Amino acid sequence: xxxxxxxxxxxxxxxxxxxxxxxxxxxxxxxxxxxxxxxxxxxxxxxxxxxxxxxxxxxxxxxxxxxxxxxxxxxxxxxxxxxxxxxxxxxxxxxxxxxxxxxxxxxxxxxxxxxxxxxxxxxxxxxxxxxxxxxxxxxxxxxxxxxxxxxxxxxxxxxxxxxxxxxxxxxxxxxxxxxxxxxxxxxxxxxxxxxxxxxxxxxxxxxxxxxxxxxxxxxxxxxxxxxxxxxxxxxxxxxxxxxxxxxxxxxxxxxxxxxxxxxxxxxxxxxxxxxxxxxxxxxxxxxxxxxxxxxxxxxxxxxxxxxxxxxxxxxxxxxxxxx
Numbered sequence: 001x002x003x004x005x006x007x008x009x010x011x012x013x014x015x016x017x018x019x020x021x022x023x024x025x026x027x028x029x030x031x032x033x034x035x036x037x038x039x040x041x042x043x044x045x046x047x048x049x050x051x052x053x054x055x056x057x058x059x060x061x062x063x064x065x066x067x068x069x070x071x072x073x074x075x076x077x078x079x080x081x082x083x084x085x086x087x088x089x090x091x092x093x094x095x096x097x098x099x100x101x102x103x104x105x106x107x108x109x110x111x112x113x114x115x116x117x118x119x120x121x122x123x124x125x126x127x128x129x130x131x132x133x134x135x136x137x138x139x140x141x142x143x144x145x146x147x148x149x150x151x152x153x154x155x156x157x158x159x160x161x162x163x164x165x166x167x168x169x170x171x172x173x174x175x176x177x178x179x180x181x182x183x184x185x186x187x188x189x190x191x192x193x194x195x196x197x198x199x200x201x202x203x204x205x206x207x208x209x210x211x212x213x214x215x216x217x218x219x220x221x222x223x224x225x226x227x228x229x230x231x232x233x234x235x236x237x238x239x240x241x242x243x244x245x246x247x248x249x250x251x252x253x254x255x256x257x258x259x260x261x262x263x264x265x266x267x268x269x270x271x272x273x274x275x276x277x278x279x280x281x282x283x284x285x286x287x288x289x290x291x292x293x294x295x296x297x298x299x300x301x302x303x304x305x306x307x308x309x310x311x312x313x314x315x316x317x318x319x320x321x322x323x
Contacts, residue, residue: 206289
């Protein structure tokens with residue numbers, strides 16, 4: 001199920017949340033520990049801090065961001081799954097956490113059903129980029145180099161199983177391109193090695209990539225979104241370049257420990273959606289290319305289910321595993 005099909009439901013949930021803000025402020029909220037499964041400074045961290053600050057204002061209690069990177073988000077997910085089921089620990093989970101990991105790991109330290117959805121957060125358009133001094137000026141250049149020598153094209157990612165990695169796997173599956181994956185621990189070191197010339201290309205999200213694109217250090221080759229980005233109007237989409245079915249985003253949702261009372265989850269969802277509707281939250285994120293989502297716990301659960309049907313098959317076909 002595509003996000004576009006869910007938009008009427010998301011919008012309805014957001015309107016209900018805004019109407020319920022005054023009531024939510026009177027509820028018995030507690031300080032919240034918000035786990036971010038990536039290092040500080042990346043897109044996930046930026047989104048969590050912006051939304052968490054507004055949620056703190058709405059609830060009158062602190063929202064403390066804690067970065068717990070590692071194991072393709074599994075470390076933070078396990079921590080959340082093992083925490084008290086009272087809504088005081090929440091997690092910024094992404095495609096990897098909720099969809100990819102169960103298929104990638106032979107032994108996963110948590111189960112998706114140990115995480116209770118609160119609501120979708122946002123999604124990041126993804127961009128295929130190359131270093132400015134790399135020989136690739138288009139997707140066709142990358143494809144030609146890969147077909148001439150499958151070992152010649154190397155692509156960096158923030159880690160095995162990240163949305164950025166799986167986007168490239170989807171492109172390779174659809175196009176027949178072969179390239180060598182070079183995983184890193186986070187976006188920052190991956191970008192650094194592309195900028196320094198150690199790896200020629202990568203898939204990057206708009207938050208991490210736009211500053212380097214604007215400075216001329218990274219060259220955008222194509223975007224994975226359904227339409228061209230307003231910030232990069234000259235860069236074609238994968239669909240325009242004939243890559244059918246290659247429309248992919250890095251998306252995130254907020255979850256808490258399974259078993260948390262429904263009333264608590266609903267209160268958290270209401271405050272989350274109210275925070276997402278606040279211009280003070282939205283504008284800075286939208287300015288760096290983040291698309292705000294939102295919606296109810298059920299909307300998020302339905303979206304996870306629909307994404308799982310797509311990506312489970314691809315991961316099996318590609319033989320991808322994390323030991």
